[in-house]
Amino acid sequence: MPTPPIPQNEMDRLLSLSDFDLDYAEYKDNFKDLAKLAAKVAGTEISLVNLIDSFTQWSISGHGLEIEQMPREDSVCQYTIINGEHFEVEDLQNDERFKDKFYVTDEPKLRYYYGIPLKTKSNHNIGALCVLDKNARELSPEKVELLKIIADEIVSRLYDIKVISKLKNKLTEARETQKKVAHDIRGPLSGIIGLAQLIAEQGEDNQIEEVLEFMQLIHRSGRSILDLADEILSADKKDLKPAANSNEFTLLVFKDKLERLFIPQARNKNIQLTVSTSANSEQIPLAKNKLLQITGNLISNAIKFTPPGGHVEVELSLEVNDTDSTLQIRVKDNGTGIDEKGIEKILQGNATSTEGTASEAGFGFGLALVKHLIDTLNGSVNIYSKPNEGSVFEVRLPQIRQ
Structure with a gap:
C-alpha cells in the first residue's frame, strides 16, 4: 500500500477544519445546488463536496453518487489537499495508487477524477470539490476556472454556516443572561421596594434610628444590584462556554449523531459500535462545542485499533451539580491497547502514526487534535490501557449550567 500523503501543516489544517465545528451529516441540502452545478460545468456524471479529517473523508453533499464517507487512505482527495491548485487523474484504472480501490474495481467503476482544494482564509485545504466519471474526460481552462469559483463559494458558505451558528449561540446566551438578570435583580429590588413602602406607611411614627437602619439596608441592596450590573458588563465572553443552540443539543441528540456518523465505519470493519447515555441526564441541554470532533476522533481511533469482530462502546453522561455540570465521554474498545510510553505521548500531545489492525493507514494527528x-x-x-488488553479513554468537559 502506498504511503499516504500528509500535508506539512496537517495539525494546523485539522484545527482549521475543527473551527467550523461541523456535523458532517447535516449539510447535504446546503451544498446540493453547487455539487450539481459542478457536475454540469465539468460534464461529468458525479461530483462530491468532501471534507477530510484525521481518519475519514466525509462527503457532505454530492450529485450522481450516494456516499457519505470512506476511510481517508482510500480517497483520491487526500492527494488533492496536498497539491496547490488541483489534482487530476486521467485514468484511475491505470494508476497504481487507485486501481484496486472499491470505487474503481466495483460500481460505479470510476476512471476520471479532477479535484480542487477547499481552501480556507488561513490557506488550509480542509477538503476538496471533485468531479468524477466512468469515462475519460478533458476539462477546458474555462471549465476549470468555473469549478474554482464553485469551490470558493462552498468555502464561503461554510463560513456563513459558522457565523450563523455563532449568532444563534449568542442569541441563546443573551436570552439566558436576561433570565438570570431578571432572577438575580428581583430579590434585592423587592427588598428596596418593601423597605421604602414600610417607611412610607409608618410616616411620622418612624424613629430616626429605624430610618437609618432601613436606609443602610436599602443601600446594601442597591449596591448588590450595581455589583451584579458590573459583573455582567465586565464579563469576558471568551471565558464563557457557548450555550446550547435553540434546537437543544442533549445527550440523546449527541448519541443519535454519533450513531449516524460512525456506525457505518464500524460495520465496514465488522465491529460492533454501541452508544449509551445516562437516563437521568440525557434530556438536559449542553454545549455542543467541538464534541463531535473530539468524540469522533476517539471512536475512529478505537475502530482503527480494534480487530474485526471486536467491539467499541461509547458512554455519555452528565454529572450535574448546583452551579455547574461536567460532561463525561467514555470510549472503550477491546483492541490492541497502548503501552505506558504510548499513553504518555498521547497525554503530551505527541502521538505518532501507526497502522491499524486491518493495515489502515496512520496519519498520526487524530489523538493530538483530541488532546488540543x-x-x-x-x-x-x-x-x-495495556498492550493487547484494549483501551479506555475518559474525557471530562466542564459545562456551564443554563
Missing part, C-alpha cells in the same frame, strides 16, 4: 481540543475547553482526559 480538550485543553482549549479546560477539560481533562485519562487513558487506561
Whole structure:
C-alpha cells in the first residue's frame, strides 16, 4: 500500500477544519445546488463536496453518487489537499495508487477524477470539490476556472454556516443572561421596594434610628444590584462556554449523531459500535462545542485499533451539580491497547502514526487534535490501557449550567 500523503501543516489544517465545528451529516441540502452545478460545468456524471479529517473523508453533499464517507487512505482527495491548485487523474484504472480501490474495481467503476482544494482564509485545504466519471474526460481552462469559483463559494458558505451558528449561540446566551438578570435583580429590588413602602406607611411614627437602619439596608441592596450590573458588563465572553443552540443539543441528540456518523465505519470493519447515555441526564441541554470532533476522533481511533469482530462502546453522561455540570465521554474498545510510553505521548500531545489492525493507514494527528481540543475547553482526559488488553479513554468537559 502506498504511503499516504500528509500535508506539512496537517495539525494546523485539522484545527482549521475543527473551527467550523461541523456535523458532517447535516449539510447535504446546503451544498446540493453547487455539487450539481459542478457536475454540469465539468460534464461529468458525479461530483462530491468532501471534507477530510484525521481518519475519514466525509462527503457532505454530492450529485450522481450516494456516499457519505470512506476511510481517508482510500480517497483520491487526500492527494488533492496536498497539491496547490488541483489534482487530476486521467485514468484511475491505470494508476497504481487507485486501481484496486472499491470505487474503481466495483460500481460505479470510476476512471476520471479532477479535484480542487477547499481552501480556507488561513490557506488550509480542509477538503476538496471533485468531479468524477466512468469515462475519460478533458476539462477546458474555462471549465476549470468555473469549478474554482464553485469551490470558493462552498468555502464561503461554510463560513456563513459558522457565523450563523455563532449568532444563534449568542442569541441563546443573551436570552439566558436576561433570565438570570431578571432572577438575580428581583430579590434585592423587592427588598428596596418593601423597605421604602414600610417607611412610607409608618410616616411620622418612624424613629430616626429605624430610618437609618432601613436606609443602610436599602443601600446594601442597591449596591448588590450595581455589583451584579458590573459583573455582567465586565464579563469576558471568551471565558464563557457557548450555550446550547435553540434546537437543544442533549445527550440523546449527541448519541443519535454519533450513531449516524460512525456506525457505518464500524460495520465496514465488522465491529460492533454501541452508544449509551445516562437516563437521568440525557434530556438536559449542553454545549455542543467541538464534541463531535473530539468524540469522533476517539471512536475512529478505537475502530482503527480494534480487530474485526471486536467491539467499541461509547458512554455519555452528565454529572450535574448546583452551579455547574461536567460532561463525561467514555470510549472503550477491546483492541490492541497502548503501552505506558504510548499513553504518555498521547497525554503530551505527541502521538505518532501507526497502522491499524486491518493495515489502515496512520496519519498520526487524530489523538493530538483530541488532546488540543480538550485543553482549549479546560477539560481533562485519562487513558487506561495495556498492550493487547484494549483501551479506555475518559474525557471530562466542564459545562456551564443554563
